Amino acid sequence: MGIKINALKCTNCMACEMVCSYHRDDGFAFLSACIVAYRAREKKDYFGVLLKEEDVLIVARPEGLEINKIGEEADPDKEADASAKPMLLREGCDFCEDMDDYGPMCVAFCPVDAITLD
């Protein structure tokens, strides 16, 4: 099972981020989400989705998917390192295993079905 993100379908509404964080916090917040609507390039209308899984960070860009192994340095030629603990404060995606009625919340709540189960 995997989460599939269609960045071109995404409308950057942040629903995924909200419900993911809810699943961890039992309240409404954004800070704990392992899926994030990337929106830091607002003036350039450039947006996509970041998903932290157990071992990888998936960057769903409009131009295509990029998968980065967590622990790698910015330089991809270098190896994973013992002391690298990126995104320490965010848990990896657990597919909302405790949310029996929903499955992954980001999939259930995406208003435009840009996030689906593989």
Add this chain to the structure above:
Amino acid sequence: MNDPKIGIYAGSGTSHSWLWFVDLFEKAGFHDLVFLDEFLVQNNEIKDLDVLVVSGGDTFAVAHSLGRQGGRNIKSFVEQGGVYIGSCAGAYLPMKSSQKPLDQFNFVDVKITNLSKLFPGAEIQTCKSCAAYGYDFVFHPVREAVSLKTTSFFDKDKSIEFSAPLYGGPGMKAKDPSWVLAVYEGFTPKTTFLTSLKIAQKTLVSNGAVIKVPLKQGCFYLLGPHLEHPKFKQANQFIIDAVNRETGTARDDVDSKNKKTGFSPQDLKDRKEQVSGKKAKELLLSIRRELSNSRIVTGSLEFLPVQWLIGQKVYEPQKVRVYLESMWKRLRALEKNKVLILEPGLSDRITTAAGQITIELRRIKQQIDGNLDSLKTAVIIFDLLHILSISFFDLYFATMSSGLNHSLKRLNHKRNKFR
């Protein structure tokens, strides 16, 4: 019965892992916590502690900062009945070494198993945190969760298995096998291998993961993995049990030591001042303001591909967040108190450091955005974070355990609404 008095070294060379000890001890109800930098250790402010914790970080930097006098004081602390708990870098520190400045800390006869010379001809991955160690270097065979198993010297009737994460800590061989309380049992599905499975097994499996070395009236606990990591409850309990066991027997001594030196917890409280009303509100607001400003910048750094090599250790922006969150999550509880307890001068130290961190974080964001070198700023930021967090925790634990305010335990369970 008083809580054990626990000193946590948070000075130069430490990484953020000492904050995990703070969480762990707070949850366990140990609130008599003291936060130490290298100067306090050198001034022997550790002499009245029951427990001294040295957590992860850069062993060489810790040794360099503490210096010969710090080393002497630690040795004397243990000899007189103190309990030293060293995790990861803190475990390497008291081991025998000819390497300077580690040679000032030759306190325990324990050997490191993850030394490259032990594997001649083998292909051992060198990495940025591999540290030269004499003519050799320490290598890290795996990272993340590994399995540990207690030995008969811990409990002769049964052995316990649990897991804990290894982020560069040692595998250990003790001169006396009875010192080994737990060994590396194997690996877990979460273990990441940085060498071959064969070398990882040879380096770690059946070798010491937790070792207790007696020294006169006290002892050293050396933890290879981070047993204090907040996600590993059983490992956490191992530490708590150790503190209870060791300080339970030492408590009578502590009482007599207090009498001898004239020290008492009440004396310490008397040295502090009470701040209330508008002054307390303003202090808390200024802490909230700057922690918020800093969290906001750090949040924006979270996904930027940047890291800094400071000494022998690699630091990422997320580590800044770990510091900030450790204070932020306690702020609401602190805000519920009408009276704050703090040492004279602490208020200024907190507000100055907090404001300066905001400035430096904003500076580093601009440097990163502009593709400029940001290492010097990162060094300043981590130094300031040490100063701020030590000061903040002094305020927090003094206030929350003063008995003048809300019960600490009750507040621990309240959700911090604006995290």
Add this chain to the structure above:
Amino acid sequence: MEYLSTDKILVIDLNAAQVEEEELLESLVEEKIGGIGIAKYLYEKYENDDPIVIGTGLLTGTTYPASAAGGITAKSPVTGSVCHCPVIYKLGVEIKYSGFDYIVVKGRSDSPVYLWIHDGVADISDASDVWGKDVWESTDELRKFVGDDLLQTMLIGPAGENGSDYAQVCYNHWSSPDRFGFGKLFGAKNLKGLAFRGMGLIEVAEPEDYVERSLEILKQVKENSFLEKKGLGQILTALGEEGVSDWIDPVTHRHSADYFTPYASNTALFLDEDPGLLEESKKEEPGVLVSDIYALLGFKNVGLSVKDAGHALKACAKYGIDPFAVAQLSGKTTLEEIKDSFDSINGEITIPGSGLFTPWCPTGPIFNDFNLSGKDEIMAWWERRQAVSMIFGIQPMFSLMCPELTEENMLELASLGTDLELTQEILDAVIDDILG
């Protein structure tokens, strides 16, 4: 007020440069529910201090579909009476998460200031570095200063500083639904604007039921076939403006949505960049994000090419002036003339109905007919729908599209979320109070 709320009302006195906090009382929510229900109450409470009240709806920033909106309530320089302007994009949500449900700004500052609202802290900050700068420069500068690209702003540009009747309060870099000249009010107070960022947590009384019902409603909403469409061209087509969609296609980049809103009603036009570009543009300002369908239509109707219309919209957003008013009142027909006319815009635009709500929103249903007929019925429905949207914090354009977002289920979720008994009778009374 424990749930769906930050529990705090911020009162800022610009005269005295003082910040005070009030508790949001549960009894006030029981009486006025939230959003413009409470904002109007606060406006009246501080009426003598010429207040601007910025607020969020009771459901803003939750899992209720399209719970994106906040509102600005103040006396409009255009109409001379109290009006309510929706806060859209991701700004409405950021207000709540920055730690305050309502912000009352009263008095006038001696020197230019902006308000920096973050994690329950409100700072009155010196704006001399951004005063005189346009909305884009100011937003960029503030983001750079606080070190966060996600900072959400509510700022005025030169139009507001110079006291133009049609000065607009802009949201981030973009034009807003403000047809009321609220930008002039900000300028008169020496208030460059507000900047928001928060990482708060909003608690819910019955979180599991709230989220479960939200998903049920979302599933019903997703049954609508109009959700296969995107962007403001399709909205205009649905409203009978057939040619606009084809007209903007050659410069359309992507469409984006307000927070949790199923329809992407914002369209980015790329004016100096290939609209088909998928990678991040290397140009700093490749285009403009448009949410104002009538401003776009207005520039089309005066005869501008789509690129020039985009440039005109961008220029209005930078200057902080209502682009619809510019299109309607400038009398100019070329881009350069239009840009030169900003300081001389005057005349009247029509504010429909009782003049409380912005005609940035079409004054009738979109995509669905809601079983309405007759002008009067549609206008009455529209005003009520706007009021309801702005009480609960629902994106007001989307609420005109979607019959599944009912007063009944908004009340149900509000009750689940707050543990208060919020009834149709209370809502009717709040709406009556707002509509007068």
